[in-house]
Amino acid sequence: MRYRRVKGTRDILPHEAEARRGLESQVHEQLSKAGFLPILTPTFEYYELYQRSTGESSDIVTKEMYRFQDMGGRDLALRPEGTPSVMRAVLENRLKIPIRLWYVMPMFRQDKPQKGRYREHTQVGVEVIGEAEPQADIELIKLGFDLFTLMGIKGMFLELNTIGCRECRSGYTEQLTGFLKEHHDELCADCKVRMNRNPLRVFDCKVASCQSILKQAPSQRDHLCSACIEHFDAVKAGLERFSIPYEENERLVRGLDYYSRTVIEFKSSTLGAQDTVCGGGRYDYLMGELGGPPTAAVGFAFGVERALLASRGEGIFEFNQSSIPLLLLPLGDEAKVYSLELLFKLREAGIGVQAEFRSGNLSKQLKRANTRNACKVLIIGENEIASGKFILRDMQTGDQQEVGFDELLNLFCSAKGQSC
Numbered sequence: 001m002r003y004r005r006v007k008g009t010r011d012i013l014p015h016e017a018e019a020r021r022g023l024e025s026q027v028h029e030q031l032s033k034a035g036f037l038p039i040l041t042p043t044f045e046y047y048e049l050y051q052r053s054t055g056e057s058s059d060i061v062t063k064e065m066y067r068f069q070d071m072g073g074r075d076l077a078l079r080p081e082g083t084p085s086v087m088r089a090v091l092e093n094r095l096k097i098p099i100r101l102w103y104v105m106p107m108f109r110q111d112k113p114q115k116g117r118y119r120e121h122t123q124v125g126v127e128v129i130g131e132a133e134p135q136a137d138i139e140l141i142k143l144g145f146d147l148f149t150l151m152g153i154k155g156m157f158l159e160l161n162t163i164g165c166r167e168c169r170s171g172y173t174e175q176l177t178g179f180l181k182e183h184h185d186e187l188c189a190d191c192k193v194r195m196n197r198n199p200l201r202v203f204d205c206k207v208a209s210c211q212s213i214l215k216q217a218p219s220q221r222d223h224l225c226s227a228c229i230e231h232f233d234a235v236k237a238g239l240e241r242f243s244i245p246y247e248e249n250e251r252l253v254r255g256l257d258y259y260s261r262t263v264i265e266f267k268s269s270t271l272g273a274q275d276t277v278c279g280g281g282r283y284d285y286l287m288g289e290l291g292g293p294p295t296a297a298v299g300f301a302f303g304v305e306r307a308l309l310a311s312r313g314e315g316i317f318e319f320n321q322s323s324i325p326l327l328l329l330p331l332g333d334e335a336k337v338y339s340l341e342l343l344f345k346l347r348e349a350g351i352g353v354q355a356e357f358r359s360g361n362l363s364k365q366l367k368r369a370n371t372r373n374a375c376k377v378l379i380i381g382e383n384e385i386a387s388g389k390f391i392l393r394d395m396q397t398g399d400q401q402e403v404g405f406d407e408l409l410n411l412f413c414s415a416k417g418q419s420c
């Protein structure tokens with residue numbers, strides 16, 4: 001094979017592409033009802049946007065970005081996540097706050113390719129901008145919970161944590177740094193860097209030896225200020241009140257620098273190593289970081305590929321030729337022209353119909369109809385055109401009947417031509 005797709009990218013074949021459209025329209029319907037407006041941002045931005053917001057200590061910025069220079073010497077990057085671009089767009093276009101936005105956009109990360117992890121993937125993101133109250137967190141989490149339930153995510157569970165605010169985090173960070181220094185030699189190279197740049201991020205480390213050291217790390221719980229405790233308690237009470245099961249995970253920090261207070265992950269026990277379907281939380285400082293007015297915000301993003309894997313399994317990636325409900329089989333040149341007319345009339349009536357325009361005698365045409373997986377065929381020859389009566393053949397049973405145009409409409413219209 002001369003040309004292959006780039007490592008870590010995927011071809012989304014018809015079955016999966018269809019399933020994605022279904023998922024997107026489900027999401028669109030639910031989010032519209034909750035007041036979310038769609039937004040789309042450019043596929044590439046200035047590198048600095050992500051450096052500033054996603055964060056210099058995040059894996060995305062340090063290891064995963066597709067960063068490049070264009071011919072004008074601009075320092076650019078393919079979008080690795082949606083939130084920074086959306087916040088930039090809100091600021092740049094002076095959108096009125098509060099506002100609720102959602103998107104479905106491809107993301108690019110030079111991750112190590114494996115099941116559930118690709119170099120181009122698609123995320124659905126939901127951002128509530130300008131709402132600081134814990135009720136916004138509860139509403140958002142419930143929205144996610146309901147969406148994933150509707151999608152049929154199997155083995156779903158929700159992890160919840162708070163990472164405090166700037167004020168109460170600094171005392172904790174100091175204590176954590178002290179602990180990490182004591183264990184400096186045992187930490188992986190990445191954590192040695194994280195320790196100095198953003199110590200909280202060590203909790204996101206995937207290296208087992210680091211994780212076992214971190215079990216003894218001091219807890220952030222003892223450092224939360226009263227406002228953060230109150231906010232977190234209100235979120236938890238809300239989840240309990242609305243019967244949304246959650247597990248508190250003190251070590252959940254999320255991989256991006258801009259989070260504050262609430263952090264969440266929806267996971268699926270069916271996914272194996274890459275089990276996070278959705279990550280999110282509060283990012284009250286991001287707008288300020290980007291040069292805007294201080295603006296509280298909370299949101300989440302889920303990977304479409306992982307959501308499909310967790311709801312429909314591996315089978316979604318397979319593709320079997322789908323069936324054609326009705327195939328017109330013209331015999332001869334005159335019939336071909338006539339078939340096209342009939343095709344448009346039937347389609348206008350809402351019937352899922354195709355035509356076989358290659359030339360051939362009846363037995364060749366029937367063979368083709370079989371290969372194309374047609375459920376029923378309509379045989380159109382000179383006599384049929386003259387009489388206005390065609391032979392409708394069931395390809396499974398071989399049963400044939402003579403039908404006129406109106407009869408054909410009656411037969412197919414109730415089923416809208418969707419199935420055999």
Ligand code: ATP
Binds near residue numbers: 111116254280301306
């Ligand atoms: P992980 O730790 O699983 O790599 P992450 O923290 O990098 O996740 P986020 O940045 O929070 O992920 O992205 C939100 C969601 O997007 C993830 O929960 C996951 O469903 C999906 N996602 C992230 N990276 C990839 C990828 N490389 N391929 C496919 N889906 C991804």
Ligand code: MG
Binds near residue numbers: 059111255
């Ligand atoms: Mg990642």
